[in-house]
Amino acid sequence: MEKELEFMRRNYPDILKNEPPYIAVRFSPNVKLTYNDDGIKQLIDRQFAPIKRLLTKYPGIRMKRLYQALSTDRLEELIKKAQATDETYRPGPFFNYYKFEHDDPALLPAIAKDMQQWKEVEQAVVYVPAPDPFVNAANDPRAVNQTYLNEAPGGIDARYAWNFAGGDGQNQRLVDLERGWTFDHEDLTAHGITLLNGTIRDGSRAHGTAVLGEITAVDNTIGCVGITPNLTSVRTTSYHGSTIPDAILAAIAAMAFGDVLLLEVQVFVPGLVNMYGPAEVLDDAYEAIRLATALGIIVVEAGGNGTNNGGTPPFAMNSYVAPGGNAILNPGGAGFRDSGAILVSAATSAAPHTRLSWAPHGQRIDNYAWGENINTLQSNDSAATSLYQTGFGGTSGASPIITGAVLAINGIAEASLGFRFGPRQMRALLRNPATGTAPSPAEATQISVMPNLRQIIDNLLNITPDIYVRDFVGDTGNPHSGAISASPDVIVRPMAEADPQAAFGEGSGTEDSNTLGSSVVATTDHFIYVRMRNRGGSVANNVQATVFWSPPASLVTPDLWTLAGSTTLASVPNGNQLTVSNAINWPAASVPPVGHYCFVGIIGNALDPAPEPADFNDWNNFQLFIRNNNNVTWRNFNVVSAEPEPNASVEGFVELPFLLVGAPDKARAFDIIIEGKLPEGARLMFQMPLDFYRQARQYFPKSELAGKNEARALLNPFQQTTLKGMKLPAKYRGKCKLLLYIPKPLRKQAYQLTLRQLYRGLQVGGLTWQTGPRRL
Incomplete structure (x- = not known):
């Protein structure tokens, strides 16, 4: 760690001053110590010779418990709760970890080398703080430029999530772990953000403010808007003046199942020179992260930004072997360990997305998101409150996007389903290739997918409406190979029905009748009704039904369509109940001569959109709409x-x-x-x-x-x-x-x-x- 110490001493002396390097020592289980800050005295009292030799060789060594944010009783309480919450959780040796410090950090590598020779010590690793994982610098005026909010493949489609209760983060709680923020920025101050641990570093205010801006900038007609602007609680935990494990413990002690902890931190990877990686490569941080996920807290973890020496090699997780000889980040390797955190890499902002050259990769990566060109908040050492930027990035920029997706999903789940997803469920939702945006086919490394909130909401949460018109009696709204031109759900009558729902809807006795249409007679007013079902998870509001007529044709392409009219249904209840529209008035002047007709019916609303006629001009779309889009139907049913x-x-x-x-x-x-x-x-x-x-x-x-x-x-x-x-x-x-x-x-x-x-x-x-x- 000599090179890393020199790098930090030269570039970030204030960090070293407030986050002194230390040796994380893990004693073997047979060393029974009371977990307090009096470890050296306990060892001396037990006539432990190696500690006496070490003190003689390096006077001034201090030994403290490593996990200091919580009392031993409180930590034990959380461990027991985690075991009850997660049956797969096996507590790590929290009470065997100690922190050794010295006033001269340059001596720490030599001290650690000596301690690694002790049979009573399983591990002695020097921790050197690393810089922040930063690479480059609606009606809210800047929101139009926040295209990571847009639909896939460009973004995660946060704007779609806002259509659902909870999709804006309502009732959700976030803790951001890093070094600095400007809490009273004009786009954050309404959240009343608080600090749970550590101190704020002025040099990191820009970083933390940008991160929170991506996630939760308030929808206030000023500046940006966050992915989840209406979070119930936004808190922070700093490892400046503290340690990463303690910042994690301080956070999780104040969090509940389904809350989200974002780790905006990178660390020097043990055993590699000048290589940045995620916090969990450090054993003491891993234990704290695993405790958090066992408690049901969702942890989103930045993967780190490569090297600090001017080069851009990424952290290749599959090939990494920790100093103990284990492939801890390779799911197929010996000694793999799973913290349960959602690990994030970074890719280009433009689709098709490719991994940025310095970004980590491997099977352990759960998601990628934008790592460049992010429009968000800005601040400075003077805690400026009205600055913005367009160039935030790194895994620091990617991780807040994934965090916002998590908060939106759990907000919707809690509002609509009555529960929140836990860490394993959430990671499975986000990693699912069927509901995520894959990187470019040319991307040869493993960075998983970027979440597509529309696909997750529609296909995995099943809370959206799914309205459909039948192509034939017996059609259930699924893709099919049956008839496509015998819909029972477009009905034309020569006289208006006083109660269309009673005449044609659920319980009418005519639900499956395909003989309700009458012949169309020239010079006569007619009335068209469209009926539909909703097999989705919520009521469909403001559903528009539009009907066109066409001369009889083997393929009813849009150039043959003539608009008959449209009507709007205030709501179509879910539960698959047949619901009938009000009449579309088809005046005599618009009715073609007596003959044979094809009616085309199209239905849709904001959450289950109808295709536009122009969409049918593409042959591939035309085929898909016929078979797979249940918002469209044809009725070639003619009485002559x-x-x-x-x-x-x-x-x-x-x-x-x-x-x-x-x-x-x-x-x-x-x-x-x-x-x-x-x-x-x-x-x-x-x-x-x-x-x-x-x-x-x-x-x-x-x-x-x-x-x-x-x-x-x-x-x-x-x-x-x-x-x-x-x-x-x-x-x-x-x-x-x-x-x-x-x-x-x-x-x-x-x-x-x-x-x-x-x-x-x-x-x-x-x-x-x-x-x-x-x-x-």
Whole structure:
């Protein structure tokens, strides 16, 4: 530790003065001492020869208990409580740790070397304080620049968490461990921040103020806004004029299950020269951290910023072997030990995120976050109260972002679920790759993920509303491979319903009816109702339901949509109860001519947003919306007269016109399947453009030209007809029609005819016709 001492003496003499280096000594269990500051006298009284020789060689040595922040009784009380809280907790040898000091710190390495030879000593490690882990320097005016608050992949989506009770940190408590702060900064003073331990170092005020600004700057129309601006309690614990273990113990003695302790500290890593790492590489600090997590306190720990000698190698945790020979930070290594803390690395602010060159990496890293370009508060040695900055960073900047995420999650959990997550549960939530932002695919080192609060809230907490409209009777809102064009939840009527909920909602007896729609008649006002369910964990407020109509088409792309109207439901209760909207008035002037229609229904609110029509122009999105987005549905359900159309191209047949539609982006191959549930004596023909007919003619046993640019083919009305691999140009619009003949005695009955369009085996479009007497 000679080089580290010289570095600190040259650059941070005030730290050395207030945080004197010491030797952390762990005696073996057979050395039974009363845990007080009179250890040397006890050893001398026991005729312990090595201590007499040491005192002769190095006069002035002092021996004190290492953990001084709490009384022995209070520490024992916390240990017993931790054992009761966490059955996996095995208390460390707290009462075997002592601190040896000397007025000349330069002698400490030699003293430690002598003590390591004693058979009664398991460990003697020189502790030299390290500098702060710092690298570079809404309506709140600077909040727009705090893009780490934004949605993934750029940020953690704190703004989304604010939509939920507790997502702003309400009822949550934080303790920040470092060296200095300006408590009365204009963006912090409302918190009434207090100090639990140690003293404030002026040279560290900028650091601590910036950290607290990221987490909890008040939403006060001034400066920044924190990730969780409404914390119930913000306290600090300083290791300036104290030690890291004591600062931890002083904090946890005042904390409860689910509270959050942030360790904004880095230490020199034992056995490595000039290398910074997390506090837990020191055995005495590890014991205090593990006690905290066993008590249910969530500890977020900065991983440290590499070296102090001008180079930028990171701390490679998987390969680190402590002086005792154990790979203490490698989960797959011998002697691994898990403190239970959430260990944080740092990455670029821009997505896709890559690890910053000096930042630590390894399997033990639980999360990464921004380590540069952080917009937050600033202060100085004069405790300035109105300064701000745009360049905070390091693992010092990354760890507050993770801390804010923890506080938001537990705030929401407590408000909505009635409990707070403990350390193991919280770490599992944050590390989950399914709900976090992975680093760049080019990142070769292990830094885990950056939490995505939207994904965690929606998919792991299950407290958001999940409203859905059904694609078919039996649809439960999950991704499916069933019908996509037979929704029972878009209902059109020629007269308004006095009580839509009673007529169509839960308990109406019509919940699973797919025959509620009426034919649409020109020059007549109509009324459209949308019904939906909410299978989520909370009520959906202010849900907008929008309905479009389209001419019949195999793919109903947005360019075919015409707005029919929209309405807002004040609330849709959770519990999967079928809820019906008020009427969307569809005036006669907006109703197209009598015929066959496709209705597109879209629902959504702020917490379960609806896609925009423009989103459907992307082919990948189009496919996902059809199968996986339960906020969208199609209803190709048409009631037509069974009597022949007077202008039918073939006498005695009903015409069912539609558009055969290609993908919006480029030519793609589709399978077209036509299938009817038709009676004996029925006949079915397919009339199509010549360009399509040339591809499909191999599938038609009998066909003929039907004018200059069309062909007509006879289909088997009792058997499925499949046209495989039909390549349709981008934005193709082929005017087609099915010609259906039903024997006259059977025309008063209803029959169904469907057309499905498949892409790579999955249905992406289709039409459903139902024949029968026209109903008004």
